[in-house]
Amino acid sequence: xxxxxxxxxxxxxxxxxxxxxxxxxxYKLYLPHDDRPHGYMLPEVVRKMPWTPSFxxxxxxxxxxxxDPSSSSHVDLTSFxxxxxxxxxxxxxxxxxxxxxxxxxxxxxxxxxxxxxxxHMERFAAPLFGIVMRxxxxxxxxxxxATGEMKLWIPRRSPLMFTYPGKLDSTVAGGVRAGEGPLExxxxxxxxEASLPEELVRRDxxxxxxxxxxxxxxxxxxxxxxxxLAAPDCVYLYDLxxxxxxxxxxxxxxxxxFYLWGVEETKRALLNEEFKTNxxxxxxxxxxxxxxITQENEKDYVEIIVRMHRKLPFPTTPRPHWH
Amino acid sequence: xxxxxxxxxxxxxxxxxxxxxxxxxxYKLYLPHDDRPHGYMLPEVVRKMPWTPSFxxxxxxxxxxxxDPSSSSHVDLTSFxxxxxxxxxxxxxxxxxxxxxxxxxxxxxxxxxxxxxxxHMERFAAPLFGIVMRxxxxxxxxxxxATGEMKLWIPRRSPLMFTYPGKLDSTVAGGVRAGEGPLExxxxxxxxEASLPEELVRRDxxxxxxxxxxxxxxxxxxxxxxxxLAAPDCVYLYDLxxxxxxxxxxxxxxxxxFYLWGVEETKRALLNEEFKTNxxxxxxxxxxxxxxITQENEKDYVEIIVRMHRKLPFPTTPRPHWH
Numbered sequence: 001x002x003x004x005x006x007x008x009x010x011x012x013x014x015x016x017x018x019x020x021x022x023x024x025x026x027y028k029l030y031l032p033h034d035d036r037p038h039g040y041m042l043p044e045v046v047r048k049m050p051w052t053p054s055f056x057x058x059x060x061x062x063x064x065x066x067x068d069p070s071s072s073s074h075v076d077l078t079s080f081x082x083x084x085x086x087x088x089x090x091x092x093x094x095x096x097x098x099x100x101x102x103x104x105x106x107x108x109x110x111x112x113x114x115x116x117x118x119x120h121m122e123r124f125a126a127p128l129f130g131i132v133m134r135x136x137x138x139x140x141x142x143x144x145x146a147t148g149e150m151k152l153w154i155p156r157r158s159p160l161m162f163t164y165p166g167k168l169d170s171t172v173a174g175g176v177r178a179g180e181g182p183l184e185x186x187x188x189x190x191x192x193e194a195s196l197p198e199e200l201v202r203r204d205x206x207x208x209x210x211x212x213x214x215x216x217x218x219x220x221x222x223x224x225x226x227x228x229l230a231a232p233d234c235v236y237l238y239d240l241x242x243x244x245x246x247x248x249x250x251x252x253x254x255x256x257x258f259y260l261w262g263v264e265e266t267k268r269a270l271l272n273e274e275f276k277t278n279x280x281x282x283x284x285x286x287x288x289x290x291x292x293i294t295q296e297n298e299k300d301y302v303e304i305i306v307r308m309h310r311k312l313p314f315p316t317t318p319r320p321h322w323h
Numbered sequence: 324x325x326x327x328x329x330x331x332x333x334x335x336x337x338x339x340x341x342x343x344x345x346x347x348x349x350y351k352l353y354l355p356h357d358d359r360p361h362g363y364m365l366p367e368v369v370r371k372m373p374w375t376p377s378f379x380x381x382x383x384x385x386x387x388x389x390x391d392p393s394s395s396s397h398v399d400l401t402s403f404x405x406x407x408x409x410x411x412x413x414x415x416x417x418x419x420x421x422x423x424x425x426x427x428x429x430x431x432x433x434x435x436x437x438x439x440x441x442x443h444m445e446r447f448a449a450p451l452f453g454i455v456m457r458x459x460x461x462x463x464x465x466x467x468x469a470t471g472e473m474k475l476w477i478p479r480r481s482p483l484m485f486t487y488p489g490k491l492d493s494t495v496a497g498g499v500r501a502g503e504g505p506l507e508x509x510x511x512x513x514x515x516e517a518s519l520p521e522e523l524v525r526r527d528x529x530x531x532x533x534x535x536x537x538x539x540x541x542x543x544x545x546x547x548x549x550x551x552l553a554a555p556d557c558v559y560l561y562d563l564x565x566x567x568x569x570x571x572x573x574x575x576x577x578x579x580x581f582y583l584w585g586v587e588e589t590k591r592a593l594l595n596e597e598f599k600t601n602x603x604x605x606x607x608x609x610x611x612x613x614x615x616i617t618q619e620n621e622k623d624y625v626e627i628i629v630r631m632h633r634k635l636p637f638p639t640t641p642r643p644h645w646h
Contacts, residue, residue, distance in 0.1 A: 018634075020343065112625070182618050206614035210628050234625055236618055289612055291529035295505050295559055302435070302557055302639035305533050309632035311341075316625035 113315025182236035436638025
């Protein structure tokens, strides 16, 4: 009954149009002493945001720029950026101005390519500013010693989750918090979500690249949330081969249960749209890297790979030294 | 003594500017009944090319369009496209109009995203039309049963090769010919270049994704060749883990010798610019997929990954059904 193709699942996630004309309606967000934009903001969000006086809005140029008040040192400048952004976000939360924040504070993460380490942004507020979010996903799998057959550990999200309740997910996944690296995120999420011991994860987990894509929030992204926001994302990928006698069990209340599925069963669930949007793409990338999806069996092979590694219109590295 | 960073090696290969303004100086090449351009051509190449009368050049719109003379069937249209392109390329070779062809015919490959299977283009002529080339590279490696240490099989190109003489290369590499898939290319190249038996390769080789990038030919790309040509490329990647007792040996005259190197030795050779330009990127992608280059040890991690998977301005799939 599956009518979707793998490219459709990728396009569902990477759904922000590539047309440069489309992007021109957004305001670009700038940090001090950095001519690279760090986010795209809708005009109505720019007008509604309770900016501090340190932000200069240019309604003609479509820019929002945080202005350095002085010739600050880098350390001072970082504190300054964090204070101005936090004051603005706090005011937006207190006045309950945006449904996507739903009146709550959320964990801070670091703006990926900011020159000043570490400029913070709260996760729920990020899509209002169009800032690149950072996540880490690990795929745990076993390989039968007898037959070589691969099986994948796949959790079903709790029906009580705020986002994507009841959907299938990556084995282990979470946001990368400010001051933390993606490997550390995987280590503590693996313990919290799957009861996997830290020593096992540190010994056997293997980095496997990143996904980059850009979403546009749609009805259903989060209940009642603003639509049309730019939500660029960078997901750090990890593979974790575990022995056949390792059993994954939910520990926190985010996971309902774990399945151990073969490749064909997992493919069917993907094409049936049973996975959380970006976790489907994590699984597709896993299948590409492990030689399961190939040029020989997938006509959209190259297009799928390209769209999972989008060049975002924002920096991903501080102070680039190349051009 | 290494002064290069991995991102520099990727940027060396993916050196066609991202600036859309830059691309506007090129003429776009169109095939019949397809509104997607299949190549970028320099104005001086368009003027010099001995086009058949079926090509319409629009000097204002900067387009070269192959015109369907009739309401052909798809089969007829394919033959028509091939005949018109071949007549044009043959005339260019006979008159020795372009240094990059150096007066020789070369193997045909299929234009990647053409709607009509299979439209052919000769490899040496491809950069004149800016058409996406297709290659396949496999990286052979061993893992010590005792220590788990990885070693890589790395060939040195013959000093007599026309391109990149004496440089280090991917274990096995070659163009994907028209009518052939990338896996078949790897199987026969592995026999020709590394004396690897077909059964071993078919059993153990694993597809691992693609690289896409866009080069601009520079002085040194090939002796005396035109510079500034657009040379987009799609490389199909394969990993081949071999047992410790398998020994790779050159068979044809393209490889001088094989080395079996550890990861650190290979990294040093990369940063010393000892590899062929695109084979360096193949190795970097291998290191990313195998958890050797990580976010924790490489500050340009995300940028490296994105630039190895460039969205080319040409289609990679016939008749897309998504947008």
